Amino acid sequence: MHNKTMRVHSDDVTRATKEALVRRGVTLEDIAEIVYAMQSPYNEGLTMQHCVSSVDRVLNKREVQHAVLVGIELDELAEKKMLSAPLQQIIESDEGLFGVDETIALGSVFTYGSIAVTTYGHLDKQKVGIINQLDTVPGDHVHTFLDDLVGSIAACAASRIAHRWRDLEEMGQTFAAVDPVSFGKKVKKLAEI
Amino acid sequence: MHNKTMRVHSDDVTRATKEALVRRGVTLEDIAEIVYAMQSPYNEGLTMQHCVSSVDRVLNKREVQHAVLVGIELDELAEKKMLSAPLQQIIESDEGLFGVDETIALGSVFTYGSIAVTTYGHLDKQKVGIINQLDTVPGDHVHTFLDDLVGSIAACAASRIAHRWRDLEEMGQTFAAVDPVSFGKKVKKLAEI
Amino acid sequence: MHNKTMRVHSDDVTRATKEALVRRGVTLEDIAEIVYAMQSPYNEGLTMQHCVSSVDRVLNKREVQHAVLVGIELDELAEKKMLSAPLQQIIESDEGLFGVDETIALGSVFTYGSIAVTTYGHLDKQKVGIINQLDTVPGDHVHTFLDDLVGSIAACAASRIAHRWRDLEEMGQTFAAVDPVSFGKKVKKLAEI
């Protein structure tokens, strides 16, 4: 049953998404570093600031926000042993054939096209940067969903840069012509998607 | 960190999946009725028992089981107000643009091919049978994930029947030639997928 | 092997996409009518012009353009009997379990989120408006891919409107406040995705 009176404002969802990542030890810069490492060899003029902006923009997307909130909630509940059996055990042990972690991450990845999907798959196997750290952190942390979410956000931000690069090529320009601040800014016009 | 010693046996996962559905008020027969309504006009000789068997077989698939366990867990936690804000509010109110419920359901649907995807979309809009009842049940029930999961299981079971129908046509037969029991039985041979 | 010297300009791809649809008997208005029928009951102030603009905007997306060009090419080659066996026969007969038509259509649909996927599934079964006409047109026309492509474009445009509606609600407005022209205009700023 839809209950309009309970609707959460999108600004609150955006804030909660970013806070959840920081609470779990992942900064925008951590994700941006993965993006920079992947894209800088191919996209002239690209800076870390462009990558941070692109990650920030991805995190403004509803589909991505909801995936992050659900995944981190499940990780935290598993850490507190608050899930019921056998799900508690499956998530806690990061069972290789679980699949729901990848499925939730893929939901956001799809919105950036099929190129983002292959990038995500690559990151999932290579475990670059913070993704690897999450996977090997000592203690009783559960990061079953978080590593997939970080890979998904990085893949989306990288795909966004690759699409923009194509536009720049047609204009005879490089990322040197792109203001890093406006690259991440959500255009607040009605004309925009 | 993978921890093999904690692995749950697949039989326990299968049992937990079926119990979770029953606990939430959904029987195999409820789902089979949706399947029968969709497929019986096209597949000569199809009986309710074939449909129950097909639903049962779908529920033996890992990808489906994990989706069901995660979705129902989130519904139940939301019902008990145990999720953190703003996720609690988003799931409780079945926010139309949430999307993670559909994403999780689609994860299983994909494993039965693109025909299953369109069937799932159709069920999600039409809200046939038990899906509609879940959506309109009185009280403080949260069925944000459950209705999508039921639609997904029905779509998978229907797609499985449609694929089998094509095989029967090539053999010049109808479902009258198919033993309903063996149609649902998991072949326990190593040769099987 | 990538050959940058042969790259087609994106404006040429956009033009070719729209021309291909018209050549196959589908106007932007035909698709917009499906969108209007679906969304107008829920989105106050929505006009046909908003729907035409939304369809136009969807058709500016690379992922959608490539899907349209490939699908229509295959339909036309099948019509001219220029495909090799057995693909010629499979596409010509619109074999129900073919699936590649849905797969290609879904590729674009995914970029508008999981809500677009269920809308697409619904349209694929209900065969609203021009989709139904394509399916029943007399003569030797092959529309195996086209009907799925039209459903996919309509689902994307409808999903774009549903997402925008949510933004409008938060601002206390309806579509009456949205200029139909700017709603379809591609913002040519570097800040934009």
Add this chain to the structure above:
Amino acid sequence: MHNKTMRVHSDDVTRATKEALVRRGVTLEDIAEIVYAMQSPYNEGLTMQHCVSSVDRVLNKREVQHAVLVGIELDELAEKKMLSAPLQQIIESDEGLFGVDETIALGSVFTYGSIAVTTYGHLDKQKVGIINQLDTVPGDHVHTFLDDLVGSIAACAASRIAHRWRDLEEMGQTFAAVDPVSFGKKVKKLAEI
């Protein structure tokens, strides 16, 4: 319009699929080598013959067969310059943001679960074995779709092995207990999916 009289028999589709791969220079063994390289470190007792059998079994799936037939048809038509502009140019130049090649490949990959999707993404970036050779073969060959199709078949076959490995673990066995021939055999019983 569906025309049942024109239906191609599934055996003919299977044969055409395997012939198409061989005609384009890809043997089952080439694909099996990718699978073996990926899975043998994790799956005790796995042999090349198990991998060949798994590839063979994947190639018996309708969803995979149709993807292969469509992709290779488009590669061959592009090689013969028989596609219309601008699609001819886009496919010929293997335009990085084309996406339909990945979309068609992903259609089959999905049927083997989300684990297969990440494996496919990995192969698409790493270009292991025959995939790399296809990408760098001299002459006017067009392999825009073929490299993605090979990656997709390998990912499906590897995922099938990973799922079976999990079953073997529960039985306290390794692949040493699995007859390579029966692992690839399509069970011709009505009980089978």
